[in-house]
Structures are given as C-alpha cells and as structure tokens.
Amino acid sequence: MTTPHVPVISLASCNVAGRKAEVVRQIGEACASSGFFQIVDHPIPQELIERAFETSVRFFALPAEEKLALARDPWTNRGYEILERQSLQGAVVGHDELGISLETRPENENPEMDLKEGFLIGDGKIGEDHPFFGRFAQGVNHWPNIAGMRDVMNEYLSTNLMELVALSLNLPEKYFAPFCKDPTAAIRLLHYLPQRADAIEPQIGASAHTDFGALTLLATSGTPGLELWSDGKWFPIEPAHGAYVVNVGDLLQMYTTGKYLSSLHRVINRSGNERYSIPFFLDGNLDAIVKSIYDTSDTVNAVSVESHLRTRFDGTYQQPMAAKMAQVA
Numbered sequence: 001m002t003t004p005h006v007p008v009i010s011l012a013s014c015n016v017a018g019r020k021a022e023v024v025r026q027i028g029e030a031c032a033s034s035g036f037f038q039i040v041d042h043p044i045p046q047e048l049i050e051r052a053f054e055t056s057v058r059f060f061a062l063p064a065e066e067k068l069a070l071a072r073d074p075w076t077n078r079g080y081e082i083l084e085r086q087s088l089q090g091a092v093v094g095h096d097e098l099g100i101s102l103e104t105r106p107e108n109e110n111p112e113m114d115l116k117e118g119f120l121i122g123d124g125k126i127g128e129d130h131p132f133f134g135r136f137a138q139g140v141n142h143w144p145n146i147a148g149m150r151d152v153m154n155e156y157l158s159t160n161l162m163e164l165v166a167l168s169l170n171l172p173e174k175y176f177a178p179f180c181k182d183p184t185a186a187i188r189l190l191h192y193l194p195q196r197a198d199a200i201e202p203q204i205g206a207s208a209h210t211d212f213g214a215l216t217l218l219a220t221s222g223t224p225g226l227e228l229w230s231d232g233k234w235f236p237i238e239p240a241h242g243a244y245v246v247n248v249g250d251l252l253q254m255y256t257t258g259k260y261l262s263s264l265h266r267v268i269n270r271s272g273n274e275r276y277s278i279p280f281f282l283d284g285n286l287d288a289i290v291k292s293i294y295d296t297s298d299t300v301n302a303v304s305v306e307s308h309l310r311t312r313f314d315g316t317y318q319q320p321m322a323a324k325m326a327q328v329a
Contacts, residue, residue: 004034004230004263008240012041014164028168035248035261036228038240043160046242049219049278052189056276059119060191072120074313078186081118115269116205119189161215161246162282169256169293179214179290184283184309192225192267192275205267205275211249212312213283218245223275229264237265251284251308254301257292283309 009026013019030037059067072079159180166175192205205225220226220239227234239245253262269275284290284305291302 002231004036004228004235005030006034006036006038006228006237008038008040008243010041011039011043011160014160024164024167027164031165031168031248031252031260033261034228034230035253035263036237036245036265037247038243038245039161040240040243042244044244052219052278053221053276056119056189056191056278059189060117060276067117070119078120078122081116081120114204114206115195116190116192116267118191120186121188122184122186161217165215165252165260169259171293175293176214179284179288179305180282181285183285184213184305185281186283187278187280190277190279192269192277194269194272194274205269208264208266210253210262210264211247211281212251212309213249213281214252214255215282216247216249216279217282218247218277218279220245220278221276223269223271223273225267225269225271225275226277227266227268229266234266249281249283250312251290251305254290254303255293257294 007026007030009023009030011023013023027037067080068082070080072081162176162180163173166173169175190206208229218226222239224236224238226237226239226245228237229235237245247265248260248262250262252260267275267277286304286306286309288305289302290305290308292298
C-alpha cells in the first residue's frame with residue numbers, strides 16, 4: 001500500500017528566473033496524484049496567521065450564549081456554526097467505497113454530526129451597490145474581524161496559486177481570472193474538541209468529505225488530525241512547520257474532468273488537546289460556469305458556481321438551507 005504523495009513545495013523559486021517551471025510541475029503532479037500538497041516560503045505573514053489563531057481561541061472560549069447570538073445565517077453563510085450541527089459527509093458525491101454517497105445513502109439516514117464548532121467569515125466589501133449584494137453566500141460579517149487575513153489569502157489564492165495551477169494545465173496564466181473575479185471566498189475558524197473519554201469508536205471532528213470549491217488553503221496550529229483517503233485506507237497528513245496545506249476542490253476537479261483530484265479527507269482529533277485550524281476556501285464567482293477545459297462545448301455537464309454551492313451546503317447541515325429559508329418566509 002503506497003503512501004499518498006503530498007509534497008512540500010517551496011514557492012521561493014517562483015521569483016527565480018528559470019525555476020518557476022519546476023514549481024508548476026510539482027503542483028501539477030501533486031494535484032493529479034493525491035490532490036494535496038503543502039507550500040512553504042509563501043508571502044502570507046506569520047504574524048497575521050498567529051493573530052488569527054489568537055482571535056479564534058478567544059472566540060471559542062466565549063460563553064455559549066454569546067456565540068449563539070452570532071449563529072450562522074444559512075443564506076449569507078456567515079457566523080457561528082454550533083457544535084455537532086454539521087456532517088460534511090452528508091454532501092459527498094460518489095466514493096461508494098465508503099458507503100456515504102448521496103446516491104446510496106437512505107434519505108432518512110442522519111449521519112453522525114461532526115465534533116467541531118466553527119465561525120465563517122466572507123467578503124465584507126460587497127455593499128448595496130454591488131450586483132452580488134443579497135445573493136447566496138454574500139452578506140455582512142459578524143465579529144470576529146480578521147478581514148485582513150482573509151483579504152491577503154484571497155488575493156494570494158486568486159492570483160498566485162490559481163495562476164500556477166493554470167500553467168500546470170498548459171493554460172494561459174490568467175485562464176481562471178473570470179472565475180476568481182469577486183469570488184465567493186470564505187475563511188473559517190474551526191475548533192475541534194478532543195475525543196470523549198468514554199467514546200468506544202473514534203469520534204469524527206470533520207467527517208469524510210471533499211471540498212466544494214476550487215482550492216483550499218489550510219493553516220493549522222500544529223495539532224495533528226487531518227487524514228487523506230487513498231488506496232482504501234486513511235493516511236495522516238503531518239503539516240510541515242510554517243506550511244499551508246493546499247488541496248484541490250470539486251470545482252477544479254470538474255474543470256479538469258477528473259485529472260486533478262478532489263480527494264476525500266477527514267479530521268479526527270486524537271491528540272487529547274483542543275485543535276484549531278483556519279481553512280480558506282476559494283469557491284469562485286457565483287455566476288461563473290464551470291465546465292471541462294478539454295471540451296468547452298460540453299454544456300450538459302456544466303454547472304454554475306452558485307448552483308453547485310447551494311446543493312453542497314444544503315447536504316451538510318442538520319437543518320437544510322431550503323427548510324430554514326421556508327421558515328423565514
């Protein structure tokens with residue numbers, strides 16, 4: 001059984017004449033083999049990352065009633081995600097080998113909820129004069145305010161990394177620019193509780209899932225727990241010091257007709273300690289139409305970013321968005 005290829009890639013060479021091509025090659029190879037890689041020597045300041053983790057720890061230490069006052073709005077997809085209220089495996093498509101496919105799971109089956117709580121922060125710059133104002137996954141952010149980190153990560157993902165991905169596919173560097181313009185892009189503070197002492201089976205912090213968007217950029221506080229499904233087995237991913245873990249999401253897999261892999265992964269916090277992580281999800285422009293880069297005339301399998309995201313989010317929460325919106329109406 002082969003350990004999945006999750007290389008640590010230095011981005012320092014991107015600024016060295018004649019060496020950028022090697023970085024592009026490594027990224028393409030990782031995206032096609034496991035869908036995961038780690039990056040070091042990135043331009044995101046360590047001080048910014050540390051401040052974000054400090055903010056996260058402070059927020060999750062608040063009394064329950066204060067956090068509940070900022071509960072997640074299912075339409076804007078912003079706010080506090082209550083502990084054990086989401087099951088990410090509820091939106092997994094395919095992967096029948098795990099028995100968690102949307103196509104195969106009975107409609108009345110309620111998967112065990114994930115042992116985590118979270119807080120979602122989106123783009124706070126879309127005002128009433130913006131055409132996306134009031135649409136799905138757009139809205140006003142609540143406290144905590146770490147917009148600076150979100151903006152830096154958004155700019156970095158939307159330009160540097162997606163340009164490198166485009167080059168790895170032998171596409172023009174700016175190929176994904178329309179997809180990245182005014183993107184739906186969220187930063188998520190996550191807090192995983194330790195396993196309960198009386199638990200017979202390992203409790204899942206984040207159940208087996210694939211990410212919804214194009215790319216995910218994950219910062220961790222050093223506590224292990226992330227696992228990748230490969231060759232019929234779960235493999236731990238040990239984050240390198242100072243690295244971001246990057247993985248391919250469903251939309252990039254759709255663009256590449258499966259060449260780049262949106263791989264199943266999960267989190268189990270076996271450390272005995274609190275675990276904090278901060279992923280950033282690049283989900284793209286709501287109006288972007290995602291279809292194969294190899295057959296742009298294929299409209300049958302094309303999907304809009306908004307339609308895709310709404311379907312996936314609706315499958316993960318204990319109270320689906322459609323039901324919640326019906327109550328509001």
